[in-house]
Amino acid sequence: MVRVLVTRPEPGASRTARRLETLGFQPVLLPLTETSALPAEVTIGGDPVAVAVTSANAVRHAPTALIAALANLPCHAVGKRTAEACRAAGFVSVTDGPGDAEALADTIAGGLAGKAIVYLCGRIRFPGFEQRLAAAGAHVQAIETYDTVGIDYGDADVVARLSDHPVEAALLYSVKASAALVKLITRPALQHLFEKTEFLMLSARVAEPLDRVAGRRIQIALQPDEDALLALLSQPR
Template identity: 70%
Template sequence: MLRVLVTRPEPGASRTARRLEEAGFQPVLLPLTGTKALPAAAGLIPDDAVAVAVTSANAMRHAPEEIIATLAALPCHAVGRRTAEAARKAGFLSVSEGPGDAEALADVLAAGFSGKTIVYLCGRVRFPAFEQRLGTAGVRVHAVETYDTLTVGYPDEVILER
């Protein structure tokens, strides 16, 4: 059986492993990164925020309950299906599912939110294109970093065992 190395973090690693097994491969899980929650205070949310954007399900999973409670009544614009599911599960009342990538979501949001403030739930490590596109369109983006991505290291013995 052909072995496939899966380097993505959980919970995605297990989903990928199941799909690989169903396709006849033997997955070898060795995540190279992990995520950890960051402290984020609801008091830092701007009063003029009219919507929430999220491009990572991890941002939802790690968002403190206080932040969710503060934002749950605002419309939430998720990048895709899994992120939208995570937003609904977290408690957002109105969630729209975006086109599947952050830059396309920024393009969708740009027209409707020019001159307005949106809260962007995100990770500390992220690509700048989403915020740049919205900023260029006149959207004020207030980033709330809910998690960090950390490198995972393994001793040689662990790697050889797998």
């Protein structure tokens, strides 16, 4: 059975593991990051006309009072999974986006010139979404609801989790996790676990940290969502 390394944080890691088992793969969980709530402001300024969310973690960690204050505004989610999290959190009108933050900005920017939008987000994020909206004349109030931090594993911890057996594939969802994995796979005590691993990436940006060390063993999903990422596992190897 093909062993697949899952590097995303919980609770997503366990959800992905269940999907892999259903597809006939053996998941190996090694979350390289974890998320935690930040004290988020509840005061909303600028009379916003909409809310944007580019990560399910942003609503998962948002204070109840903040969600309540925004729940009746149109909510633009980056993709299907984030949209589901927004609906579960209490947003009344949620629109599924194209799966990519910059593409979402391009989709909604036309109606936001001179208007305000609340952006629920993490402390660490790619600036392209806000930059594109600002360039279109939108007033973006970014409210950081969570932080993402790396998990530091010792060599023995990694070997124990992988049972000292190589993994055939690794799933990467974020730049931070990709950079963390580079540090692991270049350690002398761990190199043998990743010598033939194929690295499956959610996007080209996620792949950048691994480019120099993984080379031709990198594959990039056709769309920045988990369905497209898992579809890479069915390709001949």
